[in-house]
Amino acid sequence: MWTRRRWPLALAGLAAAAVWFLAYRNLAGMARWATYGLAGLEPGSRLASAVEFFVYEAPKVLMLLVAVVFGVGIVRSFFTPERTRRVLAGRRESAGNVLAALLGTVTPFCSCSAVPLFIGFVTAGVPLGVTFSFLISAPMVNEVALVLLFGLLGWKVAALYLATGLAIAIAAGWTIGRLGLERHVEPWVFQVRAGAGAEADTRLSLGGRVRAGTDAVVDIVGKVWPWVLGGIAVGAGIHGYVPEQFLAGIMGRGAWWSVPLAVAMGIPMYSNAAGIVPVVEALLGKGAALGTVLAFMMAVIALSLPELVILRKVLRPRLIGVFVGVVGAGILAVGYLFNAIL
Amino acid sequence: MVITVYGPGCARCHETERVVRNVLAELQSDADLQKVSDYQAMAAAGVMATPAVAIDGVIKLSGRIPKPDEVKAWLA
Numbered sequence: 001m002w003t004r005r006r007w008p009l010a011l012a013g014l015a016a017a018a019v020w021f022l023a024y025r026n027l028a029g030m031a032r033w034a035t036y037g038l039a040g041l042e043p044g045s046r047l048a049s050a051v052e053f054f055v056y057e058a059p060k061v062l063m064l065l066v067a068v069v070f071g072v073g074i075v076r077s078f079f080t081p082e083r084t085r086r087v088l089a090g091r092r093e094s095a096g097n098v099l100a101a102l103l104g105t106v107t108p109f110c111s112c113s114a115v116p117l118f119i120g121f122v123t124a125g126v127p128l129g130v131t132f133s134f135l136i137s138a139p140m141v142n143e144v145a146l147v148l149l150f151g152l153l154g155w156k157v158a159a160l161y162l163a164t165g166l167a168i169a170i171a172a173g174w175t176i177g178r179l180g181l182e183r184h185v186e187p188w189v190f191q192v193r194a195g196a197g198a199e200a201d202t203r204l205s206l207g208g209r210v211r212a213g214t215d216a217v218v219d220i221v222g223k224v225w226p227w228v229l230g231g232i233a234v235g236a237g238i239h240g241y242v243p244e245q246f247l248a249g250i251m252g253r254g255a256w257w258s259v260p261l262a263v264a265m266g267i268p269m270y271s272n273a274a275g276i277v278p279v280v281e282a283l284l285g286k287g288a289a290l291g292t293v294l295a296f297m298m299a300v301i302a303l304s305l306p307e308l309v310i311l312r313k314v315l316r317p318r319l320i321g322v323f324v325g326v327v328g329a330g331i332l333a334v335g336y337l338f339n340a341i342l
Numbered sequence: 343m344v345i346t347v348y349g350p351g352c353a354r355c356h357e358t359e360r361v362v363r364n365v366l367a368e369l370q371s372d373a374d375l376q377k378v379s380d381y382q383a384m385a386a387a388g389v390m391a392t393p394a395v396a397i398d399g400v401i402k403l404s405g406r407i408p409k410p411d412e413v414k415a416w417l418a
Binding site for chain 2: 313
């Protein structure tokens with residue numbers, strides 16, 4: 001129902017979308033003008049190549065990020081961890097793993113609440129493997145990663161990342177469920193008499209949802225923008241100064257050992273999608289193979305040392321080892337698959 | 343009145359505590375502010391996303407930082 005109060009909101013939204021679209025379409029021209037007209041750099045030089053890369057990519061990625069984070073913020077206002085838990089509780093495996101991986105992409109999640117969420121899920125009767133599918137997909141398949149991949153590498157790579165990220169979350173969660181590792185969860189977890197908790201109200205007004213979107217932009221873009229600019233600056237440096245095909249020998253598809261090496265290097269590294277994708281883009285441009293760099297990126301985002309330390313509170317070392325092993329194997333498989341078929 | 347802030351010590355949890363504390367000072371409220379960072383206690387209260395805020399044991403918000411106006415509304 002359209003009340004009188006909704007029209008100003010809708011018109012403001014349309015106007016903002018129009019301005020955004022016009023600016024976005026003209027970014028390449030503005031970047032050329034800034035590089036060669038305003039700064040007066042010589043076309044074809046290394047510095048000009050690096051500068052043009054930065055002044056084109058940085059506003060482009062930030063604009064995409066604002067638009068998508070706003071949209072995802074609105075989508076997320078329909079989901080809460082409590083609601084997701086209710087959907088997953090008592091689910092059989094297989095279908096439960098698929099559902100958990102999908103819900104992981106849209107349910108608001110922060111790795112600092114991985115432990116309370118884990119306890120909340122397990123004590124409510126969500127199977128262990130289904131819980132893991134959620135915990136793998138939630139950080140790995142997120143809007144920031146997808147926006148950056150789409151903006152810098154195109155929709156095909158973004159779609160591949162989405163599909164294989166979900167596949168890893170489903171398969172790894174299912175495998176962990178099959179292994180029957182419940183006894184490697186710290187026993188106190190099952191003794192917690194979990195309270196019902198909040199039934200946070202998801203029935204917001206339209207204005208409330210728009211506010212959820214702008215809150216998400218302030219929160220997420222406000223946090224990741226230095227990483228984005230830093231990542232694009234590193235990418236610009238690689239773009240302008242590292243020779244073409246420089247990396248073909250060490251990160252190309254001919255080097256079979258490059259995929260496991262990329263995964264092993266990625267696990268202890270802690271960055272977020274915003275910092276890693278511009279670097280990935282630049283590596284690809286210098287001859288690194290797509291499977292190798294995607295495996296590297298997935299290992300950095302999905303398996304991080306700080307998160308493993310947090311999870312140690314509820315998981316025994318054996319289960320953490322299995323978790324890293326199973327997810328790592330999935331990432332390896334994705335790396336080899338892409339290097340083989342692309 | 344007891345206000346409980348649940349959070350394991352992340353930046354957003356400290357920010358939540360600061361927001362609540364400021365509102366309490368502004369309203370000159372004598373409500374008791376408690377901070378819970380123990381995972382077992384958090385789970386027992388049913389908190390699944392941090393930071394979370396409860397008033398007299400009833401969870402009012404979880405998974406984000408509250409706005410000062412929201413805190414004022416709970417205290418009224």
